[in-house]
Amino acid sequence: MELFNHNPDFKMDVLREVGNIGAGHAATALSRLLDKPVDMSVPTVSFVPFERIADRVGGSEEVVAAIFLRVDGDAPGNMFFLMSRKQAARVLQVLLGIEASEKDSYSELELSALCEIGNILAGSYLSSLADLTGLAMSPSVPSIAVDMAGAVLSYGVLQFGTMGDEALLIDTTFLKGEQEAEGHFFFIPDPQSFERMFVSLGVPLE
Structure with missing residues (x-):
């Protein structure tokens, strides 16, 4: 997309700030939910072509736990949070104390x-993206699936319609004591949504 060719450093600085603020919000929310300290490392933010998303989690045939939802409002798009089986098991263990093996199926409690x-x-x-841009952005009720990464993304296309060409990737690491678990957060804006976001953030496009 031509949009990304202008002022790339400035854009990435702005998006890193979105990631940093979002990580802070997430750490606070998880700590309250679990009633125990949860830290988030400084996230890594990058752009990934839609067709390369599966590569970031081990390939299209890699089985993942995927949470996905639709974003409606001024900058609509689709959101996915993907974890490998190993990381899903670690998340359950680190954050919830649930002993879970690396497997393809989970109990209702684990899925929940x-x-x-x-x-x-x-x-x-x-929330951090909406606050910084001033745009109205509301999430749908999330769904979860455990399947091959390629199948999950294909299902998202079928359910939500054609995806945008680029995804905003935020690699997220949870820290609790010396243990950690990680996942990959993807926001895939609809066509024109990135432009609306950057205009709202004051990022020049030319």
């Missing part, structure tokens, strides 16, 4: 816990 954590993270990043 993973979905709630993904929902908190997605909501925190979306």
Whole structure:
């Protein structure tokens, strides 16, 4: 997209701030939910072409736990939070004390816990993005699936319609004591949504 060719450093600085504020919100929300300290590392923010999203989690045939939702409002798009089986098991263990093996299926309790954590993270990043841009952005009720990454993304396309070409990737690491777990947050704006966001953030496009 031509949009990304102008002022790339400035854009990334702005988006890193979105990630930092969102991580702070997420840490606070998770700490309250779990009634124990939870820290978030400084997130890594980058742009990823839609067709390369699966590569970031091990390939299209890699089984992942995926929380996904639709964003409506002034800058609509789709959001995914993807974790490998190893990381999902670690999240359940580190944050909730649930002993979970690396597997393809989960109990209702485990799915509910993973979905709630993904929902908190997605909501925190979306809230920081909406606050900084001043745009109205509201999430749908999240869904969770455990399947191959390619199948999850294909299902998202079928459910939400054509995806945008680029995704905003925020690599997120949770810290509790010396343990950590990580996941990959993707916001895939509809066409024109990135431009609206950057204009609202005061980022020059030319």
